[in-house]
Amino acid sequence: MHSFAVNNFRMKYAFLFLMVLVMACQPNKNGNIPVHPIKKIVLEGLNHPWSIAFLSDAEALISEKDGNLIHANLITKEKTIIKGFPQDLTDSIRTIHFGDNSGIFEVLIDPDFENNKWIYFSYAAKKNGVGTTTKVVRAQLDQDSLHNHQTLLVAEPYTREYFHYGGGMTFGTDGHLYITIGERLFWERDEPPVPIAQDITDKRGKIYRIHPDGSIPADNPNLGPDAVPGVYALGIRAAQGITVQPETGAIWFSEHGTIQGDELNILQPAANYGWPIVTSGKLRSSDYTPPKMEGMDFAPPVWFWHHTVAPTGLCFYTGNEFPAWKNNLFVPGLSRGSLWRFHVEADTIKSAEELFLHNRVRIRKVRQAPDGKLYILTDEDNGKLVQITSNQN
Amino acid sequence: MHSFAVNNFRMKYAFLFLMVLVMACQPNKNGNIPVHPIKKIVLEGLNHPWSIAFLSDAEALISEKDGNLIHANLITKEKTIIKGFPQDLTDSIRTIHFGDNSGIFEVLIDPDFENNKWIYFSYAAKKNGVGTTTKVVRAQLDQDSLHNHQTLLVAEPYTREYFHYGGGMTFGTDGHLYITIGERLFWERDEPPVPIAQDITDKRGKIYRIHPDGSIPADNPNLGPDAVPGVYALGIRAAQGITVQPETGAIWFSEHGTIQGDELNILQPAANYGWPIVTSGKLRSSDYTPPKMEGMDFAPPVWFWHHTVAPTGLCFYTGNEFPAWKNNLFVPGLSRGSLWRFHVEADTIKSAEELFLHNRVRIRKVRQAPDGKLYILTDEDNGKLVQITSNQN
Numbered sequence: 001m002h003s004f005a006v007n008n009f010r011m012k013y014a015f016l017f018l019m020v021l022v023m024a025c026q027p028n029k030n031g032n033i034p035v036h037p038i039k040k041i042v043l044e045g046l047n048h049p050w051s052i053a054f055l056s057d058a059e060a061l062i063s064e065k066d067g068n069l070i071h072a073n074l075i076t077k078e079k080t081i082i083k084g085f086p087q088d089l090t091d092s093i094r095t096i097h098f099g100d101n102s103g104i105f106e107v108l109i110d111p112d113f114e115n116n117k118w119i120y121f122s123y124a125a126k127k128n129g130v131g132t133t134t135k136v137v138r139a140q141l142d143q144d145s146l147h148n149h150q151t152l153l154v155a156e157p158y159t160r161e162y163f164h165y166g167g168g169m170t171f172g173t174d175g176h177l178y179i180t181i182g183e184r185l186f187w188e189r190d191e192p193p194v195p196i197a198q199d200i201t202d203k204r205g206k207i208y209r210i211h212p213d214g215s216i217p218a219d220n221p222n223l224g225p226d227a228v229p230g231v232y233a234l235g236i237r238a239a240q241g242i243t244v245q246p247e248t249g250a251i252w253f254s255e256h257g258t259i260q261g262d263e264l265n266i267l268q269p270a271a272n273y274g275w276p277i278v279t280s281g282k283l284r285s286s287d288y289t290p291p292k293m294e295g296m297d298f299a300p301p302v303w304f305w306h307h308t309v310a311p312t313g314l315c316f317y318t319g320n321e322f323p324a325w326k327n328n329l330f331v332p333g334l335s336r337g338s339l340w341r342f343h344v345e346a347d348t349i350k351s352a353e354e355l356f357l358h359n360r361v362r363i364r365k366v367r368q369a370p371d372g373k374l375y376i377l378t379d380e381d382n383g384k385l386v387q388i389t390s391n392q393n
Numbered sequence: 394m395h396s397f398a399v400n401n402f403r404m405k406y407a408f409l410f411l412m413v414l415v416m417a418c419q420p421n422k423n424g425n426i427p428v429h430p431i432k433k434i435v436l437e438g439l440n441h442p443w444s445i446a447f448l449s450d451a452e453a454l455i456s457e458k459d460g461n462l463i464h465a466n467l468i469t470k471e472k473t474i475i476k477g478f479p480q481d482l483t484d485s486i487r488t489i490h491f492g493d494n495s496g497i498f499e500v501l502i503d504p505d506f507e508n509n510k511w512i513y514f515s516y517a518a519k520k521n522g523v524g525t526t527t528k529v530v531r532a533q534l535d536q537d538s539l540h541n542h543q544t545l546l547v548a549e550p551y552t553r554e555y556f557h558y559g560g561g562m563t564f565g566t567d568g569h570l571y572i573t574i575g576e577r578l579f580w581e582r583d584e585p586p587v588p589i590a591q592d593i594t595d596k597r598g599k600i601y602r603i604h605p606d607g608s609i610p611a612d613n614p615n616l617g618p619d620a621v622p623g624v625y626a627l628g629i630r631a632a633q634g635i636t637v638q639p640e641t642g643a644i645w646f647s648e649h650g651t652i653q654g655d656e657l658n659i660l661q662p663a664a665n666y667g668w669p670i671v672t673s674g675k676l677r678s679s680d681y682t683p684p685k686m687e688g689m690d691f692a693p694p695v696w697f698w699h700h701t702v703a704p705t706g707l708c709f710y711t712g713n714e715f716p717a718w719k720n721n722l723f724v725p726g727l728s729r730g731s732l733w734r735f736h737v738e739a740d741t742i743k744s745a746e747e748l749f750l751h752n753r754v755r756i757r758k759v760r761q762a763p764d765g766k767l768y769i770l771t772d773e774d775n776g777k778l779v780q781i782t783s784n785q786n
Binding site for chain 1: 427428429699700716717718719734736741742743744745746747748749750751
């Protein structure tokens with residue numbers, strides 16, 4: 001009797017446990033019911049947001065190109081302006097003309113933010129009466145205020161060309177900070193005899209690799225005694241998006257061409273990406289002929305488009321909501337409201353999909369939250385943080 | 394005691410039953426392991442294959458543009474030349490110059506082939522000393538020979554323009570046969586005052602709707618007393634691909650532009666697709682100005698590319714191997730070896746993916762076998778039938 005009762009009890013227990021297992025066996029959401037992405041607006045009223053850095057799944061720092069650096073809560077929708085932003089920020093609202101790229105660009109948190117509270121940001125800094133340039137600063141965040149500012153990079157000279165600041169940033173798997181700086185020219189006909197992006201003594205049109213405190217890593221490539229400090233690669237026209245490929249640790253960056261010539265590249269030390277000597281597009285100035293640079297190796301793009309996309313802040317997806325998208329590269333665009341998905345294996349692009357063709361909007365950045373959710377920032381007066389979620393949620 | 398034993402027995406039974414259920418809960422192949430398409434060569438040695446009609450999952454009729462109509466076994470790889478093909482077939486090998494489009498085009502089997510043995514095919518027919526044109530014939534297939542030939546359509550006039558025959562065919566859900574006929578011109582500057590595709594009295598540059606025996610359905614649109622018989626739509630330049638959307642019964646067709654202007658369209662009765670008056674691309678003859686046609690409504694494309702694809706024989710996918718692709722439209726291309734996948738809901742295209750970017754080959758046709766497997770035909774001297782299968786098979 002007793003033993004039976006015990007068996008009986010054990011079996012009841014196992015029975016209930018198995019019931020739970022069985023009930024958990026729902027038809028897989030990625031199985032016979034196709035999973036399709038839909039957009040869910042999480043936050044509105046952002047002034048041309050440029051970048052987002054997640055402090056948690058629910059809290060993020062958002063840089064508004066034409067506004068402020070903001071601390072946003074994705075649940076309560078509360079937005080707090082971060083105090084103590086540098087005073088030499090160019091106000092792109094007041095400055096000049098349509099198409100002005102000035103403003104606040106990238107914002108990153110330190111990999112060890114939990115302990116050191118460092119945040120990193122880039123913006124268009126002004127020098128009165130001279131012009132503007134791209135500046136990278138870090139500061140410690142405390143109670144929504146910035147403290148202990150340290151200037152890490154100033155891409156001099158200051159000029160009155162208000163385009164192609166670059167300002168894209170990412171931390172590499174090596175813990176170093178990688179920064180894109182554009183060449184700041186609109187017309188190639190204004191290039192000096194040695195084009196800006198090809199001039200190793202000019203800070204513009206380069207990609208930099210520095211320590212988080214701004215010092216130069218000893219193992220940076222040696223580009224000669226005249227090279228500006230921290231230069232890692234050259235021949236860059238207008239690169240905004242730069243990100244790490246988790247599977248390989250490789251760094252990918254997007255670049256704007258002129259007439260076509262929008263590209264994706266993989267970063268290599270001392271590589272020359274060719275602008276304006278070679279491009280997958282056309283030069284904007286029909287009367288400009290770039291100088292020949294015999295014997296120079298130019299790194300070819302991994303991908304280029306046959307039409308204008310204006311690719312911006314890209315990222316690789318590692319979340320679980322879209323299993324078929326695992327390790328895919330997402331590239332948003334300003335032009336035509338593009339959101340591209342690339343199936344990438346190592347450095348090979350196997351397919352390219354343009355999403356939301358029926359629902360286009362200018363997109364500045366695509367980012368993944370710590371919980372794996374995928375978000376985009378729309379470049380609008382009423383800019384939005386939009387979650388790319390599944391039609392089955 | 395007894396009742397306990399019974400309970401115990403019942404519970405053991407339920408226990409085992411639940412064990413089976415639990416064991417059946419394998420991780421779904423479309424779940425955490427991404428499903429990606431790969432190519433599997435099924436058949437080789439085809440002479441620029443143009444179309445395929447499946448007699449079963451293992452047997453098919455394949456039309457070789459530069460060869461023969463073939464009966465192929467996909468298992469044994471055996472190929473048999475169908476006897477009794479019409480004698481006025483143009484030999485595109487012997488004819489003229491590079492880029493000659495002449496040859497055998499579409500092949501279809503009758504929806505009731507099992508009983509009536511009718512097959513339908515289109516080809517470039519010649520009239521000695523005059524030229525060629527598109528001809529549509531049906532015949533009964535018996536022992537790999539054609540019998541009881543019936544000519545259904547001859548797109549006169551015969552001309553020495555060896556381009557843009559059209560020749561795409563599909564059966565509609567209404568049981569009628571739909572046929573695309575190109576306008577046969579290479580240069581717009583050769584257009585007559587009323588452009589060919591706009592001239593309702595000219596057989597070229599139109600889409601036709603006929604009964605399987607060649608007679609004209611009573612409910613065809615009335616395009617006036619001078620309209621050529623069977624015309625269903627006009628303003629067509631060079632359409633090869635035409636297929637039915639299973640979800641809606643709508644008929645979609647692909648069209649070649651000149652410089653860009655490659656399009657996807659949905660067929661509507663009496664619709665005018667605009668060539669050469671309007672196009673999403675550019676005219677090839679810079680010195681040609683199409684006549685104004687005031688008050689004429691032109692049907693806009695559902696989709697057009699910003700670069701050249703040369704889209705060909707498209708089809709919708711309804712198989713089970715790629716659940717996420719259910720009801721997607723597949724469009725192959727000759728140019729750049731394209732294979733495009735469109736996520737379509739009703740008449741809205743939501744995303745567009747170009748597949749196999751690392752493995753391009755000219756593709757003339759994409760077709761689905763009765764078992765739901767997806768195949769492409771490559772346009773090569775050593776043409777291939779390739780199955781698009783999953784990396785998990």
